[in-house]
Amino acid sequence: MDKTKKLTIKDIATKANVSTATVSRYLNGQLNQMSEKTAAKLKKIIKETAYIRNSAAVQLAKQKSNLIAVIASNIDEYFSSEYFKGIVSILSAQGYIGVLFDSNSDKIIESALLESVYNQNFAGLILQPLSTDRRLIEKFSNNHIPVVLIDRDIGNGEISAVTTNNFQVTKFAMTSFLDKGFKKVTIITEPVNDISTRVERVAGARSVFDHVQLIEVDTDHLDLAELSDKIDIKNSKNLLFVLKERLLIQLIANTDLLNETTSQQRLTGFVDTNIPKYLAPKYKFIQQSPYLMGATAAEILMAQFLEQQTTDIKQIVIPSHFE
Amino acid sequence: MDKTKKLTIKDIATKANVSTATVSRYLNGQLNQMSEKTAAKLKKIIKETAYIRNSAAVQLAKQKSNLIAVIASNIDEYFSSEYFKGIVSILSAQGYIGVLFDSNSDKIIESALLESVYNQNFAGLILQPLSTDRRLIEKFSNNHIPVVLIDRDIGNGEISAVTTNNFQVTKFAMTSFLDKGFKKVTIITEPVNDISTRVERVAGARSVFDHVQLIEVDTDHLDLAELSDKIDIKNSKNLLFVLKERLLIQLIANTDLLNETTSQQRLTGFVDTNIPKYLAPKYKFIQQSPYLMGATAAEILMAQFLEQQTTDIKQIVIPSHFE
DNA sequence: TTGTAAGCGTTATCAA
DNA sequence: TTGATAACGCTTACAA
Numbered sequence: 001m002d003k004t005k006k007l008t009i010k011d012i013a014t015k016a017n018v019s020t021a022t023v024s025r026y027l028n029g030q031l032n033q034m035s036e037k038t039a040a041k042l043k044k045i046i047k048e049t050a051y052i053r054n055s056a057a058v059q060l061a062k063q064k065s066n067l068i069a070v071i072a073s074n075i076d077e078y079f080s081s082e083y084f085k086g087i088v089s090i091l092s093a094q095g096y097i098g099v100l101f102d103s104n105s106d107k108i109i110e111s112a113l114l115e116s117v118y119n120q121n122f123a124g125l126i127l128q129p130l131s132t133d134r135r136l137i138e139k140f141s142n143n144h145i146p147v148v149l150i151d152r153d154i155g156n157g158e159i160s161a162v163t164t165n166n167f168q169v170t171k172f173a174m175t176s177f178l179d180k181g182f183k184k185v186t187i188i189t190e191p192v193n194d195i196s197t198r199v200e201r202v203a204g205a206r207s208v209f210d211h212v213q214l215i216e217v218d219t220d221h222l223d224l225a226e227l228s229d230k231i232d233i234k235n236s237k238n239l240l241f242v243l244k245e246r247l248l249i250q251l252i253a254n255t256d257l258l259n260e261t262t263s264q265q266r267l268t269g270f271v272d273t274n275i276p277k278y279l280a281p282k283y284k285f286i287q288q289s290p291y292l293m294g295a296t297a298a299e300i301l302m303a304q305f306l307e308q309q310t311t312d313i314k315q316i317v318i319p320s321h322f323e
Numbered sequence: 324m325d326k327t328k329k330l331t332i333k334d335i336a337t338k339a340n341v342s343t344a345t346v347s348r349y350l351n352g353q354l355n356q357m358s359e360k361t362a363a364k365l366k367k368i369i370k371e372t373a374y375i376r377n378s379a380a381v382q383l384a385k386q387k388s389n390l391i392a393v394i395a396s397n398i399d400e401y402f403s404s405e406y407f408k409g410i411v412s413i414l415s416a417q418g419y420i421g422v423l424f425d426s427n428s429d430k431i432i433e434s435a436l437l438e439s440v441y442n443q444n445f446a447g448l449i450l451q452p453l454s455t456d457r458r459l460i461e462k463f464s465n466n467h468i469p470v471v472l473i474d475r476d477i478g479n480g481e482i483s484a485v486t487t488n489n490f491q492v493t494k495f496a497m498t499s500f501l502d503k504g505f506k507k508v509t510i511i512t513e514p515v516n517d518i519s520t521r522v523e524r525v526a527g528a529r530s531v532f533d534h535v536q537l538i539e540v541d542t543d544h545l546d547l548a549e550l551s552d553k554i555d556i557k558n559s560k561n562l563l564f565v566l567k568e569r570l571l572i573q574l575i576a577n578t579d580l581l582n583e584t585t586s587q588q589r590l591t592g593f594v595d596t597n598i599p600k601y602l603a604p605k606y607k608f609i610q611q612s613p614y615l616m617g618a619t620a621a622e623i624l625m626a627q628f629l630e631q632q633t634t635d636i637k638q639i640v641i642p643s644h645f646e
Numbered sequence: 647t648t649g650t651a652a653g654c655g656t657t658a659t660c661a662a
Numbered sequence: 663t664t665g666a667t668a669a670c671g672c673t674t675a676c677a678a
Contacts, residue, residue, distance in 0.1 A: 004464075008655055019665045024657055034663060050462075055444045056388065057655035059379035060670045075408065081398045085425060097443065100423045102408060105420070121378045139373070143329075193346065248599075253601040275569075278576040331671055342649045347673055380671035383654045391656060 007051045015045050051145045066096045069122040073130045075102040079272040079290045086294025107131045124301045129154050132194050146304035150297045152196045160314045162297040170204025173322040182209040182239045189243035219246050242269030252279045288320045330374045338368050389419045390443040398425040402595040402613045409617025430454045447624045455517050469627035473620045477520045483637045485620040493527025496645040499596050505562045507534040512566035514539045558594045565592030575602045611643045
């Protein structure tokens, strides 16, 4: 039971009285290139001995790896695990395996990860970017390693990307509130910096409301008292628009907005789970489709493998819904 | 800029006018085995050419992979991403990379993943088990691939495992409620089956309360009305003990327990995030330490690599806290 | 301090 | 339908 020596293709060949070439052919499914008898014999022996190939040797000989790196900006977000699931669902069907890395919302870590991933000879990269610096990413493209961005874009359309319709869906949601009589919107978000999702959402709100207040906070060190001071909470025509689910939940839990006598919704935002719906069943939020975004990104990546060329850039938008 | 040919160690050797062995030594940090001059020259050339080694070839030559598989029972749980972070923090410091897989709460998927991971020649496995079937896992041990279980144990102490003190912490928490006058506890959980964490938590409650009611539900299809019917909600001496955070949040959001006139806490459970604390700041919950559990599991795995032997089994308990 | 060369386990070309 | 064998890119005795 406890074989101390690892079996190789040579051992199998010997046992079966064939050459290693034949075993290799069997392993690669070229069954039409051998007699049924040989195939049956190999099948039996391989099963009995529980032989498994050495994937490093396969990679070396075939000159290709089956590892795809996925770098999330922060895996604490439910959004990340969900799109990762989508990615894996596509990759594994094609024999590739997805490896998840976490930038932990830190550009320095992101750089280090990109560097390290690059050095590890991954076959491809799916990146939810933090930095807008394209230089590190170009290193991949220059070496014919396909890259697909997810969630956020960084500019010039030179890299394939799967994003959502941040501007439009925000505009749509904001318009519905404008129609209900709201006069002003207060956006609560982590620092916008130049992160495309946030920039577009703010722009979406500005395209509807003349009066937009922007409050940037740190989710992990949220000072609710300080925040309340900044918000014109008395004004029932002031909508609160929260760009991050975790922040939204904190606000739902800590304000009286839900229990107001006026039954009108005064709080909305982008959500990834159904927790906000548990807390406020009648409210409408902007719901994204991370799983689908992940699957789409993986499909684009797979396509780039087939087409040899890294030159076929695709920009796909997976719509979010206000409901 | 766009090298069409991949550089090899040979190219570097040629450029530097040394042998491939010397380049290899440089790459492996054996700087004391060469002149400073040679080292400097190589450093320069490698930097200029942006050479990277072929990791498949390294693995083949060194006869070891640097990939560790991590199989989570369900990556939707915040618990998983947190312990995965802990694992990665230890692994990457040692040059290993962690690969996350998701059983998606499905034993069939888990089997398939174990099989597939086994076939991919991973160097080690960290598993949050769903099934208690040890046969698939023994395949790894028999091939000298170290395995460490996390969160849940499956029995006979033959496999290293990092768990938490489910029984004790539950007993401690239940006792504090007993002392406050509660007479009965209703446990709400996903089906207990033979999942060790759940079994131990139920046992912990039974060790304190004579009257224990067990309600098994499906988080994704929770019928609140049906659930309410089963609970003796009128009885203010009936404690609700929820074993899963997502369930707990749903209950907090959908019952009036929080807003009762009696200011006594009647609801508690196991939590992984601080969301429940947002919702009920004065309540005490049982808080686990997934990050630490992950890091510990990874450390045990690393230790097993060094000790050659897979025989040194460790069982570590990372305590949870009621606070 | 450096070089030579024999592996590592597979694949794939060419010949039989 | 099969087999021999040269790659694949790197590591590591062993020699020098």
